[in-house]
Amino acid sequence: MHVFVTGASGHLGSAVVPDLLAAGHHVTGLARSEQAAATIARSGASVRHGRLDDLESLQDAAREADGVIHLAFRHDLMGQGDYAGALGEDLRAVEALAWGLAGSDKPLVVAAGTVPFAVQGHAGVLTETDTLPGGARIDAENLLVAHAARGVRTAAVRLPPVVHSHLDRVGFVPTLVALAREQHAAGFVGDGANRWPAVNTLDAARVFRRALESAPAGSRLHAVAEEGVPFRDIAAAIARGLHLPDPQPVALHEVEARFSFLAGLVGVDNPTSGAHTRTVLGWSPEHPDLLEDLATAHYFTLGDPA
């Protein structure tokens, strides 16, 4: 298959592109800079220069491909406090890619998230059949899935908040490590029993490929290997890696100062099942789990995330 991949130069892309190539697919990656183009070319894929907000070009690229994986996201806008801007750009990009494939029955696989459900108050273990009428990231997921009725084999792949591996340089775990290093302390909220689901980047990449190859139209899938790692265990592993004292509960009035932009998420309980995804795709995780990755040097020898 000739696959057009947005976000090919990013964290997930750095695993998805090699996995697709190894499986015999041809890949063209979207690059918004010379640096991204060089990264994509090094991985063995072809480069298409362009930006997420060039909707005509996105639509053309989708039309010319046999399938699309959309991973790009304006995390840079999020970093500037413009989450609404990042969400809007994502929504328009998903729509353009979907219209490019309309009536073709070709696959469009899009990265989504599990955390938006917990943030909106979903209680209990999140499953692939759970949906919400709208909200951050969920609007794009719903828009995507609706395009199944227009002849696009759509699949939303919900990622957990922690996608970890030696390829992860700027995700939530490197951020937590950098904050703990800066403050000479690791911590958690309440008793730290709240759970974050997790997946290894290399296992997540196989979910995207298998969804591209075989997911039924309108699928909602979970690239989740671990249903929920207690946050206090993550904090303890970070403390061990940085040779800090055991993590302690953080007083509520200090959570914002201690956890920066992650303040609203560190106390979130987001247990998530991937059982349906394993059955539908015949997928099972093979790579190290989160605490195994946190027991290696990788996360503790990185520079601070930008």
Ligand SMILES: NC(=O)c1ccc[n+]([C@@H]2O[C@H](COP(=O)([O-])OP(=O)(O)OC[C@H]3O[C@@H](n4cnc5c(N)ncnc54)[C@H](OP(=O)(O)O)[C@@H]3O)[C@@H](O)[C@H]2O)c1
């Ligand atoms: N990693 C996680 O832990 C995690 C967890 C949950 C959900 N997700 C979601 O999974 C998806 C992939 O995440 P990731 O970790 O791979 O993100 P990432 O490492 O930040 O990569 C983002 C990619 O998007 C590209 N991009 C950003 N703005 C663009 C624009 N205006 N035009 C064209 N390309 C643009 C970037 O290109 P440059 O190389 O030029 O920057 C990069 O290739 C995102 O939707 C993310 O929100 C990730």
